[in-house]
Amino acid sequence: MQFARLGPIGSETPAALVDGVWVDLSPVTADIDGSFLEASPVDVVTAAARAGRLTPIIDADALRIGAPIARPSAVICIGMNYAAHAAESGSAPPEVPIVFLKTPNTVVGPNDAVHIPRNSTKTDWEVELGVVIGKRASYLDSPADSIGHIAGFVTANDLSEREFQLEISGGQWSKGKSAPGFNPTGPWLVTPDEVDYRNLRLRSWVNGEPRQDSSTADLIFDVDTIIWQLSQYMTLEPGDLVLTGTPEGVALSGRFPYLTAGDVCEIEIEGLGHQRQEFLPSV
Known part of the structure; x- marks a missing residue:
């Protein structure tokens, strides 16, 4: 699976590529950070997508791409x-x-x-x-x-x-x-x-x-x-x-x-x- 953070500096939206579409992960995580990454993120996203909780990000390809991880501790x-x-x-x-x-x-x-x-x-x-x-x-x-x-x-x-x-x-x-x-x-x-x-x-x-x-x-x-x-x-x-x-x-x-x-x-x-x-x- 691919994860990304899309949008303006400081206001990036956590995202995942599901069936070729970038979806908003805000319903399952505030960011692509350590807490999310240690909690079986692929399973979390797959389950949320199947439950219909994730919506496509409009014009995702036109958005700024942030670093795909929030600021690390090291x-x-x-x-x-x-x-x-x-x-x-x-x-x-x-x-x-x-x-x-x-x-x-x-x-x-x-x-x-x-x-x-x-x-x-x-x-x-x-x-x-x-x-x-x-x-x-x-x-x-x-x-x-x-x-x-x-x-x-x-x-x-x-x-x-x-x-x-x-x-x-x-x-x-x-x-x-x-x-x-x-x-x-x-x-x-x-x-x-x-x-x-x-x-x-x-x-x-x-x-x-x-x-x-x-x-x-x-x-x-x-x-x-x-x-x-x-x-x-x-x-x-x-x-x-x-x-x-x-x-x-x-x-x-x-x-x-x-x-x-x-x-x-x-x-x-x-x-x-x-x-x-x-x-x-x-x-």
Whole structure:
């Protein structure tokens, strides 16, 4: 099943795609949040649809698309999780997952405009598979347990300011990852039964020119391993977002210019949808 949040910023309507039609989930939940995601959302929506409780959203295709999840309690990210990207970053592939955080307020709609951060000269794009937690995960016994704690998957752009991240970071990355709008997410949350999350094509473009083209089959640490590993060090809560790393083809490689005002970045993951951001001057 696909879930979305449609409408103006701050007033999004929770929605699900049922028989090819976007329906309003307001009768069963206030939002696509942790409480909804841990309560067997597919079963809840299916039962409500059969009971005639859900009505179509008028002109759904014309509405703004918000992030498909409400603000999570945490956004946890995995760095350098594709060998070729580690190489273009000048690093050897990591032996254990590299973990950093983005602030939850970076999560915005997939097509919302993004301002270049003030004093930025190295704003970069990163297409990533996002994992949305559906059931609390703490000290999982093995990677095989991870899928039972996953509500679904999303397309995400882990936007980064490389100077902030690497040169004036103080030794950690989050400073370069947390500018306003630096986590476009969506358009949809897709449940695990509808995608082969182990082998999804990821692509990005800047001003129509190809940049990244890879597959989640090339992850160093796969989704199941990531969730299991994270659960050994922190508790993942329903609605939390985990970003799994980006493949090669970013500006940090030196092969492409960094983003500036007026640029348009597009990213796409097979089965999870397409994003488009216009970059605006700093404010």
